[in-house]
Amino acid sequence: MPNGTIQSGYALVAGLSNTGKSSLLNALTKSQISPVALQAASTRMPITAICTPGDAQICFVDTPPLDGNFDLSIIDWVDVIVLVVDIKTLDKDLTNPIIQNFLRRVNKKPVVLALSKSDFVKPEHRSAYVYRAIYTNKFTDIIPVTPPLDHGIKDLLHSVLVNIPKRIRLFPRDITTLNSQRFLISEQIRTQLYSLLPLEIAGETAVQIEETSQRDGRLYIRANLIVSRASTKGIIIGRKGQNLEHINKLSSQTIGRFTGEKCRLDLWVKVREAWTTNKADLLEFGYVC
Numbered sequence: 001m002p003n004g005t006i007q008s009g010y011a012l013v014a015g016l017s018n019t020g021k022s023s024l025l026n027a028l029t030k031s032q033i034s035p036v037a038l039q040a041a042s043t044r045m046p047i048t049a050i051c052t053p054g055d056a057q058i059c060f061v062d063t064p065p066l067d068g069n070f071d072l073s074i075i076d077w078v079d080v081i082v083l084v085v086d087i088k089t090l091d092k093d094l095t096n097p098i099i100q101n102f103l104r105r106v107n108k109k110p111v112v113l114a115l116s117k118s119d120f121v122k123p124e125h126r127s128a129y130v131y132r133a134i135y136t137n138k139f140t141d142i143i144p145v146t147p148p149l150d151h152g153i154k155d156l157l158h159s160v161l162v163n164i165p166k167r168i169r170l171f172p173r174d175i176t177t178l179n180s181q182r183f184l185i186s187e188q189i190r191t192q193l194y195s196l197l198p199l200e201i202a203g204e205t206a207v208q209i210e211e212t213s214q215r216d217g218r219l220y221i222r223a224n225l226i227v228s229r230a231s232t233k234g235i236i237i238g239r240k241g242q243n244l245e246h247i248n249k250l251s252s253q254t255i256g257r258f259t260g261e262k263c264r265l266d267l268w269v270k271v272r273e274a275w276t277t278n279k280a281d282l283l284e285f286g287y288v289c
């Protein structure tokens, strides 16, 4: 191995919707980079967080759900895959055609199975689930995890790390993500919409960051919530502005946790008729490339 090489590479975090992928990525990288919602809210585009155990670098990539907007070609450029399966639905999920198709496509790459939400199963019963997954002969390792309690995270990190090859460093020493701060902030706000609004309204609301700057020792963010129908505007604002205030409060909290700074969020609701069906608008709001 030439001098100057280190373990440096990509680990994909994939799974069905709402299985705990984003919570797991945050726990693995000790960050709050990927938004976690109370209600199912899909990650739209890959979100990256880099962790540096010892001299190594692992760029974890949180992805849209396998049963959603997942692009299988992303598999080709990662070194190892963490497949996240909810321990409660393990049997059903292992025979789910979407998971089976994913595993066929993965081919010879190492796949570590993370049995998520393992707090729902008594500790003494967890090994039975691990044995069930071993039977399939598809996984390099199988680890029960509970990201909010930090359970299993160290073991999972170790299993990923042994599959990261040595090569010339891929990332500068001091970066924690490959995404822009603007994009990550907009995703934090967008995800909170799913916690507070009906699904169809949250799904038709784009978030556009107009300004991020420092004001009075705080991170100032001015953002627009863009709705596709005039009638939706009032719903988002709510009676006496209560809904918008709630969205603002929750988003400010999650942005504060993610950036580590106090922030002042200035939210505006704007209408762009039928943006969800207009290619130029979809491009502008980052929904297609």
Ligand SMILES: Nc1nc2c(ncn2[C@@H]2O[C@H](COP(=O)(O)OP(=O)(O)O)[C@@H](O)[C@H]2O)c(=O)[nH]1
Binding pocket: 015, 016, 017, 018, 019, 020, 021, 022, 023, 024, 035, 036, 037, 038, 039, 040, 041, 042, 116, 117, 118, 119, 145, 146, 147, 148
């Ligand atoms: N009880 C429990 N809840 C979890 C766990 N991991 C995630 N969650 C919750 O499950 C929901 C979905 O998590 P999220 O990480 O957003 O899932 P994703 O859609 O796969 O990214 C959120 O409400 C999380 O707080 C876990 O290990 N135990």
Ligand SMILES: [Mg+2]
Binding pocket: 021, 022, 023, 035, 036, 041, 042, 043
């Ligand atoms: Mg997610």
